[in-house]
Amino acid sequence: MAKKAKKSEISLSSPASVSAEGSTTVSNNKMVLRVKSSERMKGLTQQRRIGEKEKRSMSGKKAKSKQKKMLDSKKPKKPPTAFFYFLEDFRKKFQEQNPDVKSMRDIGKACGEKWKTMTYEEKVQYYDIATEKRAEFDRAMTEYNKRKESGDDQETEEDSEFDE
DNA sequence: AGGATGATTGTTGCC
DNA sequence: GGCAACAATCATCCT
Secondary structure (H helix, E strand, O other): OOOOOOOOOOOOOOHHHHHOOOOOHHHHHOOOOOOOOOOHHHHHHHHOOOOOOOHHHHHHHHHHHHHHHOOOOOOOOOOOOHHHHHHHHHHHHHHHHOOOOOOHHHHHHHHHHHHHHOOHHHHHHHHHHHHHHHHHHHHHHHHHHHHHHHHOOOOOOOOOOOOO
16 A cells, blocks of 8 residues: 655665775765654654653653653654664673673763764764664654544553553 | 662754 | 754662
8 A cells, every 4th residue: 555665865875985995084974864854753743842841850750760661652752863872782892891880871971982983984883773763763653643643542541551 | 669860972853 | 053852771869
């Protein structure tokens, strides 16, 4: 059934192009990875702007405890950014080299610092993942959106607590 | 004991 | 154009 074979324009500049040895070409290339959003953005809106008053505290704390138990929910959450993927990798390495280090706060700082030092070529790899992930997220959102409109199943189950 | 927070950057949608 | 808020993670802090 008419699968949307549309690949969108996710084709972000390939690392090969960037490589170009260029030392200064980096600025020229800049980040050409721009995922073109479509109508799906509308759906995203509802997810966003939950408690503007509470700021992220509300979503942050709530999500923390809840998501901790239930990773999988019905609603697609924001996909991690390239930095987060880098963090994932960096964290393992960092803990290996610095077993004494504690929470992510310290790692995040180190990570951010290093991230800035990374070149586009290095970052592009993670960007690629993030971009692809976004595409998947995009698809998930569409499906979720569709189901919602179609099924109208809104079970108002904000939290289905599965007994563990 | 358990909830909450803190820190990192990126992405994204609205005004 | 810019901002506000959220994305994961985990040790630590506060109640």
